[in-house]
């Protein structure tokens with residue numbers, strides 16, 4: 001299987017999707033899915049249709065999983081895992097932080113990732129064993145320094161589940177990290193796109209990203225990119241270490257010394273740990 005050829009094809013698809021997304025950004029109406037903060041537009045569906053058709057014709061033997069049309073259960077078979085617009089809320093508001101996220105997993109391991117933000121023309125891509133790049137520049141964008149919670153810039157997301165125990169766990173964990181007895185993190189950023197958060201961790205411009213509630217299509221491509229930079233994705237719950245692409249709860253940490261200590265420190269701030 002030629003992973004670089006797959007990457008090149010995904011880059012081409014991402015650019016075509018980018019034109020569709022750019023043309024409609026800020027001009028769309030939306031529908032609610034699970035609730036009034038879980039949104040979808042006709043463009044999400046149109047992009048996914050185009051990508052699915054193109055992939056089926058070029059790679060008929062590979063499986064497809066996509067946010068809008070094909071949830072299914074992830075198997076060990078080679079599978080494209082696609083979010084046609086990650087950051088749909090930003091797309092609707094014209095906040096320039098949404099992307100198409102095209103991942104490819106084999107044996108459930110993300111091995112190719114292409115993430116493209118068409119409004120900013122930011123293209124991230126990575127192939128297992130071949131490195132990861134941002135607009136042609138090798139990632140990470142700065143030398144990996146020591147990780148420490150007290151100096152960390154962390155991506156958090158509110159997600160679309162806004163009540164119940166998971167929501168309480170999130171908000172209390174944010175508060176613990178913001179101002180706990182053990183010190184304060186430098187800050188939080190909430191860009192509204194799991195894939196772009198992961199790419200920023202890969203770039204080293206964010207130290208970590210923690211979220212519960214997202215899906216394989218939100219993380220597969222960004223994970224493949226991050227893994228190529230020495231970054232880690234672990235399970236985001238305190239009692240579990242290893243994450244799978246469909247774990248739904250993730251902690252992603254950039255490359256750097258003290259990575260394991262950073263992960264342990266982070267997890268000790270999760271509410272209930």
Ligand code: IPD
Pocket residue numbers: 039067083085086087088089157158159160191192193194195211213214215218
């Ligand atoms: C969402 C975004 C958001 C994250 C949610 C995702 P969508 O994806 O990545 O940042 O908090 O968990 O579902 O709905 O815009 O494709």
